[in-house]
Amino acid sequence: MSTPTTGQRQYAKTPGQRARILDAAMAVFARRGERGASLREIAERVGMSQAGVLHHFGSKNALLLAVLDRFDQEDQPGHPLLTIDESVAFVREELVQGLQRPGLFQLQITLAAESIDPAHPAHDFFVDRYRRVTSQFVEPLDAAAASGGLRDDVDTTALAHLVMGAMEGLQLHHALNPEVDTVASFDLLLDVLAEAFIVSSTPDQV
Amino acid sequence: MSTPTTGQRQYAKTPGQRARILDAAMAVFARRGERGASLREIAERVGMSQAGVLHHFGSKNALLLAVLDRFDQEDQPGHPLLTIDESVAFVREELVQGLQRPGLFQLQITLAAESIDPAHPAHDFFVDRYRRVTSQFVEPLDAAAASGGLRDDVDTTALAHLVMGAMEGLQLHHALNPEVDTVASFDLLLDVLAEAFIVSSTPDQV
DNA sequence: ACAAAAACCTAGCGCATATTCGGTTTCTTG
DNA sequence: CAAGAAACCGAATATGCGCTAGGTTTTTGT
Numbered sequence: 001m002s003t004p005t006t007g008q009r010q011y012a013k014t015p016g017q018r019a020r021i022l023d024a025a026m027a028v029f030a031r032r033g034e035r036g037a038s039l040r041e042i043a044e045r046v047g048m049s050q051a052g053v054l055h056h057f058g059s060k061n062a063l064l065l066a067v068l069d070r071f072d073q074e075d076q077p078g079h080p081l082l083t084i085d086e087s088v089a090f091v092r093e094e095l096v097q098g099l100q101r102p103g104l105f106q107l108q109i110t111l112a113a114e115s116i117d118p119a120h121p122a123h124d125f126f127v128d129r130y131r132r133v134t135s136q137f138v139e140p141l142d143a144a145a146a147s148g149g150l151r152d153d154v155d156t157t158a159l160a161h162l163v164m165g166a167m168e169g170l171q172l173h174h175a176l177n178p179e180v181d182t183v184a185s186f187d188l189l190l191d192v193l194a195e196a197f198i199v200s201s202t203p204d205q206v
Numbered sequence: 207m208s209t210p211t212t213g214q215r216q217y218a219k220t221p222g223q224r225a226r227i228l229d230a231a232m233a234v235f236a237r238r239g240e241r242g243a244s245l246r247e248i249a250e251r252v253g254m255s256q257a258g259v260l261h262h263f264g265s266k267n268a269l270l271l272a273v274l275d276r277f278d279q280e281d282q283p284g285h286p287l288l289t290i291d292e293s294v295a296f297v298r299e300e301l302v303q304g305l306q307r308p309g310l311f312q313l314q315i316t317l318a319a320e321s322i323d324p325a326h327p328a329h330d331f332f333v334d335r336y337r338r339v340t341s342q343f344v345e346p347l348d349a350a351a352a353s354g355g356l357r358d359d360v361d362t363t364a365l366a367h368l369v370m371g372a373m374e375g376l377q378l379h380h381a382l383n384p385e386v387d388t389v390a391s392f393d394l395l396l397d398v399l400a401e402a403f404i405v406s407s408t409p410d411q412v
Numbered sequence: 413a414c415a416a417a418a419a420c421c422t423a424g425c426g427c428a429t430a431t432t433c434g435g436t437t438t439c440t441t442g
Numbered sequence: 443c444a445a446g447a448a449a450c451c452g453a454a455t456a457t458g459c460g461c462t463a464g465g466t467t468t469t470t471g472t
Binding site for chain 4: 425
């Protein structure tokens with residue numbers, strides 16, 4: 001009765017294998033989307049058979065959900081974002097890192113666009129995700145507006161959507177044309193917004 | 207010898223049928239993407255068999271290209287955009303109309319995201335398209351900068367990418383969460399940019 | 413009115429896919 | 443070291459896809 005009814009025995013290398021499958025699945029889903037991705041291609045990358053992959057994740061759908069779960073954790077901030085500066089720094093850092101690890105952003109854009117279709121298996125996930133991320137962004141803005149750090153006539157919701165939208169739209173352009181400098185454009189936006197809306201005790205640091 | 211060797215006879219209702227097929231294909235491609243779309247679903251919408259659709263367009267690929275062709279024409283400006291005001295007005299009008307005709311934008315986002323994959327049949331189209339649209343936007347900006355209508359230290363390319371990226375990113379969010387007010391966020395961007403960069407002889411009209 | 417071609421349809425082919433099934437190997441635990 | 447289960451694999455199944463083949467109906471110019 002050491003590992004009883006819950007008995008989920010597991011080999012030592014199993015977590016590693018699952019991780020390798022997730023790596024491959026992320027890359028393939030990012031490139032081809034869920035609809036264009038095949039278990040065969042994922043299995044090939046891992047050096048395993050289709051059936052082997054399914055042994056670990058049960059179905060393509062479950063594999064997709066596991067990928068989304070991991071993706072959600074990887075781009076979650078380590079600590080709550082309380083101030084505007086923290087939020088901005090976090091989101092900008094994401095954009096910068098996206099240049100060296102294009103997979104994450106590509107996964108996001110590819111799957112999010114596919115998920116517009118209500119019949120898509122990730123539809124609910126992305127609908128919920130955008131709501132969460134938006135409120136994560138609106139809250140510090142509202143807090144700043146309340147404490148006088150922001151002009152109080154600003155539509156914080158519109159502002160949050162603008163920043164998030166710009167980030168992903170730029171990323172989409174960059175994916176199609178690598179010459180597009182996402183960070184330059186995004187910084188342009190941040191500078192202009194700061195100049196227009198932030199009420200700083202110290203003068204602006206452009 | 208009235209319609210000789212080039213003899214492409216056509217029934218009277220054929221153009222109408224082709225148009226109806228294109229309508230259906232646009233809607234289905236917009237919802238499901240190219241990979242998720244099936245000729246069967248398109249044919250059903252038209253009230254025709256799969257083979258009937260193929261009789262008119264030859265292959266799914268050719269149908270996709272026909273859709274892209276039409277799409278490109280529909281959102282092309284009627285006249286060249288020479289000034290910033292014209293460009294901004296045009297792109298903003300597109301956004302407003304997108305609310306009443308979501309199909310066009312959804313088609314654009316869905317297919318563009320799918321097209322990140324170099325193996326996608328529309329890859330070349332979207333790579334080229336973004337280049338074209340960007341330069342269409344950069345040109346009036348450069349002209350304005352040259353004639354003193356714009357602050358001359360502005361990175362016009364980054365600016366153009368920002369505006370285009372924001373537009374599409376917002377549209378993606380809106381597609382997933384209709385509560386997102388794309389026009390409000392976009393106007394926010396335009397106002398802030400105008401205030402920051404446009405050198406107007408008359409004072410700004412917020 | 414008549415032939416000829418366009419505009420369809422039904423049926424089926426070949427292929428790729430996700431998933432299942434039964435067996436074999438590999439590891440873990442007592 | 444010896445069960446026994448986990449971790450695989452090869453093969454088969456069912457489904458959906460784009461596309462083709464061949465025939466029938468509808469429209470057309472003469």
